[in-house]
Amino acid sequence: MTLFNLAKKNITGNMKNYLLYFFSMVISVVIFYTFNSLLYTPEITDAVPQMDSSMSQTSYMLIAFLIIFIGYSNAFFAKKRKKEVALYSLLGVRKKLIARMLFFENIMIGVITLLSGLILGVLLSRLSILLLLKLLGAPVVVNFSIPLEAITTTTIVFAVITLFTSLQSYLLIYRFKLIELFHADHKGEKVPRASLVSATISIILLASSYWLMFNSMAMLSMPLIIIGTYLLFRSLTVYLLTRAQKNKAKYYKGINIIGTSHLLYRVKGNTLMLTLIALLMTVALPYLQAAFSEFSTTEKEAHQAAPFSYIHLSQDDAFDTHVHRIISGDKAHPITDQLDIPVIQVKGNTSAPFQDNNDLIVNLISEQTFHNMKTVLDLGDIPELSGDQSIAFKYYINEPVAEFASKKLNVQLPQGEHTFTLNSLEKKGITLTSGSELLYLVVDDTMFHSITEQVSPITYKAYKVENEKTTKETSENLMKLGENDTQIRTFYDRYKLFQALSGMKIFVVSSLALVLLAATGSVLYFKQLTEAHSDRNRYEILRKIGVSRKEIRMTISKQTLFVFILPLLIGILNAGMLTFSLVLQYNMSLSQNINSFVLAITAYGVIYIVYYVLTVSSYNRIVNQ
Template sequence: MTLFNLAKKNIKGNLKNYLLYFFSMVISVVIFYTFSSLMYIPEIKDAVSNMASTMTQTSYMLIGFLTIFIGYSNAFFTRKRKKEVALYSLLGVKKKVIARMLFFENVIIGTITLLAGLLLGVLLSRLFMMLLLKLLGAPIVVSFSIPIEAIITTAVVFTAITLFTSAQSYLLIYRFKLIELFQADSKGEKVPKASFISAAVSIFLLAGCYWLMFNAMAMLAMPLVLVGTYLLFRSFTVYSLTRAQKNKAKYYRGINIIGTSHLLYRVKGNALMLTVIALIITAAVPYLHAAFSEYATTEKEAHNAAPFSYLHLSKGEASDDQIRSLIVKDKDHPITDQLSIPVIQVKGKTSAPFRDRDELPVNLISEQTFHSMKQVLRLGDIPDLSDNEAIAIKKYIDQPASDFAGKEVDVQLPQGTYSLTINKLEEKEVRLTSGAELLYLVIDDTTFNGIAGQLSPLIYKAYKVEDEKTTKETSDVLMTLAAKETEMRTFYERYKHLQKFTGMKMFVVSSLALVLLAASGSVIYFKQLTEAHSDKGRYDILRKIGVSRREVRSTISKQNLFVFILPLFIGVLNAAMLTLSVTIQYDADLSDNIVSFLYAIAAYGVIYLGYYVLTINSYNRIVNK
């Protein structure tokens, strides 16, 4: 019991150092509990069909990262405690007793964070669920409940992680000799040699990986990003700092000599940490951007996939009239456009660079039909066509549109082959069916009517109504009817499907990004505070020789800014190149993607700035009292 009390006393004495660790761990417990509890909430399960698999995969990712983060954080605390452990040993305390004390400390910390996280998770779970339902576009009325299964899962996972880190602390006293423990803070790092060649190689590798990204080889670029980023921190920073030392006017101004020398002295130890954080940002920001972008463009994508409010394949006059009467009956959503779209489906062969060119599915529509659709679908004008000319409409192609002009398409008809010459390819989209995008050929009315004499067209009935995002009741009735009698596509059904998918992605990615951000900010914080305790004596000497507190704080701010801003800048640069290359490759909307990327950077940067301010304040309290 005495040993347990001593462990509690040690925790109280180091409470300031543990606070941010507590904060990061509590956030992790809250998010993990939230993910676990979502699988057992009826309202969430009804809104999302694949909830269990999504949450399970996310939980595994979270467990893996948290294990690494907690182990890494524990290593920092271990280093700080080495001298204290050595003192206990010197006073005659047995190694077994010291090991048990360290084990108890970890268990107490783990228990407190687990209980605090579970309590906060239970209190905030309803808020998180309402937020998720809001993102999914589902009714946000949710009952308050505490799933016991989620509490048990969270407790088991974090207990296992706590026992793992406690075992690390337990073995500390056995891994090092007494003299090594006393000299833990005095062990210095050799200043790495500045190499222009190595620094140039790091820039060359990063430039090379950006070139690969913009040439559709992003997967090949990823290993180069890793190596280039590490060399940048390991060599380029050393080279830059040694160059700064040669700028005598600036180097000897104030106490810049202290800040620059400190960074150069510590750069080897910081290189791996800064690389890991930069790579975390490189990976996290594009995912966060993608989540923002996809959620923001949900309505636009729904219009691309389902351009009409209601669209169905005609199965006869009686069925068509029944469907139309249901649409007309909805007085809150009056019809603004109504179209009848004849389409002839044929197979063809072509010399144009389409996929499946030897057995090409082709949908033929007449000029008259095209002109009736173009206003609704915003297709623009096309030139007048002669007997055997056609305008091809297909958005996603592998070659420039000019490569298709003048090519022939031979379509198979009951009475033989009919050749059509592509006048122009329009990189636009017509969606009348679900599944893969099909090729549409617009031909003149006379040719269409002649082919219709050999093959009966399929007739699609299309309707546009006002405020189509709120047509739930009518859409549900029509989709139920479609399951029995006819094919039906509604804008509302597609919009809600995409909203659920992007909303869930937004929730999951944002939660994971928050954990990654809290962890990476905490790692820098722990590292810098470890260095602050090691350097406290040096700053005491500076204060004694007349250096003002203001000058010391200025130096602390600059050297911490370097440690915080460099991985953020490199991570954002890597992420920006990757995002821009993907945007250009897939011909996505550049302005929308830039806005979404800026949102992701702003969300990441604001919290990252908070960690920077917290770090310099804590560092200053340690060395500048």
């Protein structure tokens, strides 16, 4: 019982140091419990069929990241406690008892964070469900419940992680000699040498990785980014700091000499940490940006996938009349436009660089039909066609448009092959059916009608109505007709599907980003506080020789800003290059993606500022009070 009380007293005495660790861990428990509770809420899983796979994958990612974070944080605490452990040993406390005390401390911390996280998770689960349903646009009533399966899963996962870190603490006293424990805070690092060659290589590697990104080779660029980012922190930062030392006017102004020398002295110890944080941002920011962008363009994407409010393949007069009766009977959504779209489906081949150009499925539509539907589909104008002239429409094309001009396209007809000349390719999609994007060929009216004498066209009947985002009942009635292999597509159905997918994505990505921010911010915080305890005696000497507390605080603020802002800037640079290379590659809206990227950066920046302020305040309290 005495050992337990001692462990409890140690935790209470170190509460200020443990506070951010508690905060980060509680957030992790809350989010992990939330994901698992959603998996065991029937109303949610029924409303979102893809919930199971999305949440399960996210949970695995979260577990992997938490193991790294907790292990990293535990290493910082272990280093800080080494001198304390050595003192217990010097006073005659047996190693076995010290190991047990450290083990109990870690177990107690784990239990407290787990219980706090579960309580908060249960209390906030209702809010999480409401937020998710709002993002998904799913009008589902969910009764309050506490899934025992979610509590059990969360408890098992965090108990295993806590047990692992507790064993690490238990073995601390056995891993080091007594003299090593006493001098853990005094172990220095050699001042690294500035290498202009290595710094140049880091810039070349990063520039090469960006070149690969903008040339559709993003995966190949990843190794170069990892190595280049590491060398950037390892060499370029050293080079910049040594250059700052040579700027005598600034270097000897105030106590800049102290801040610069301290940063230079700590570069080697911070290199791996800063590299990891920058690389995590490199990956996390594009995902967060993509989630924001996708959610904000849900309606636009739905219009691209289903440009008409309703469209179906004509079958017979009875079926067509029945569909028309359902649509026209919805008085809240009157018909604004109605089209018949005849399409001739044939096979063909071409020398133009289409995928599968020797076995093409070609959909022919007449010039008149194109003009009838171009406003709805936002296709723009085309030049007047005659004879064998044609214009191809296909959105997902990687080759330059100029490669398609004047190429021949042969279509197979019952009476023989017919050859069209491609005037141009328009990188715009004509979407009438579900499935993969089809190639559409606009041809002269006379030519189209002559081909109908050999091949009977199929006809799509398309409708445009007012307020199509609210056509739930009519859409559901029509989709029931489509259960018998009838090609029916509604805008409402596509819109709700895209809203669910983008809502799920932004919920998952934002949750992971929150954990990532809390964890990486805490790692920086712990690292700086570890250094603060090591440097306390040095700052006491500065105060004794006349350096004011204000000057010391200013130096702390500058050197802490350097450590916080470096991974943020490099992470933003890498992520920005990756994001906008994909934007250009897939011809996405530049302005929309810039806005989403700025929003993602702002979210990260605001939270990092909070951690920066907390770190400066805690660092100053340790060395400057």
